[in-house]
Amino acid sequence: MLAVALKGAFVSGSLIVAIGSQNAFLLKSGLKNNYVMLVASICFLGDILLISTGVLGVGALMEQSPLLTKGLTLFGIGFLCWYGFISAKSAWRGQSHLDIDNGEVNRNWVAVALMTLAMTFLNPHVYLDTIVVLGGITSSLSFEEKKWFLIGALTASAIWFYGLAYVAKKLIPIFAKPKTWQVLDSIIALIMFSIAFGLAKPFVS
Template sequence: MLLTALIAGFTTGAGLIIAIGSQNAFVLRQGLMRNHIGIIVAITSLSDILLITLGVAGIGLLVKEWPELMQVLQFGGAAFLAFYGLQAAKRAWSGAGALNADDAANHNSLKKAVLTCLAFTFLNPHVYLDTMVLLGSISTHYPGLGQLAFGIGACLASVAWFMSLGYGSQLLIPVFNNPNAWRVLDAIIAVFMLTLSSLMLMGPL
């Protein structure tokens, strides 16, 4: 029973986390840049672990009782995504996103990387709905220690995914020795971020 709950938590968590999102796009780019990737992977993984733990503990149900907070996050998150999308579009247009391996490690300060990562993580209202509300609700189907095992499985999925994304992306670095590859990536990120921003504003969460 515990193993079943653990596997269910892992697969459910993976299904929610691996879905392409703004946070994943950011981690991917940081990995390609080799820019503070260890810190970024730690922040994203630990943030998910915190939110999943709160959800399994039942705190996620309170999110439904705070529509005003979710609305603030909705508009704040949309504004942040739009800003980041425009920055990516500017890089794609000018070609400023292309980096040499020697320059990549120093391209962004640690403070900027950390703050941007935290913004992608906590200004997205969907992260609360997915981790705290949805995973928290599903975990109640596994009584006793099964609920704990489900939460551990979901946490393991998050750690495995962000480590794979952050460090695995470096296998693509030879491709991104071509400056045009960076322009294509930034163009895709720009379209993706601006689309997410628009969708976040157009409909209810």
């Protein structure tokens, strides 16, 4: 079961680390020392809700429909291949960068919390990654395996968000270097392709 948990951690971690609006906001909060742990906690609680829904909720629904399971699994394979290709291309061209504005952030904790909720739940890619993709990836797993996958996924989420909050100021100079992004994108691409290959085996064997 440890292998399943590690798979959950790798897949979830690879989807989470892409620097989007949510992570940029978390990094900016860390730079400004602006309720950064509150931001990290909301991000993590959002993942608990969304990832659990994808792995357990959608997965349980798909158990009753083999056709839906196959379709969503194929969709997951396609998405992972696309994600891996984009990451590989970004690594090759050195396209990724960190874009955090230098503007002032709101010191009101309520405003910060509301902004974090918006970054978390108003982003359509969040639902695609956590519910659709993870639901498809785990559709063929047993309930016990899904629990371990979920443990691994949420562990990766907690380490990423709280770790990023803790070391935000130290990471900014590192992620300002294009070489760092090329290494990160390369690792993400390898993980995405390897998971997609594993999912595709039953269809070609």
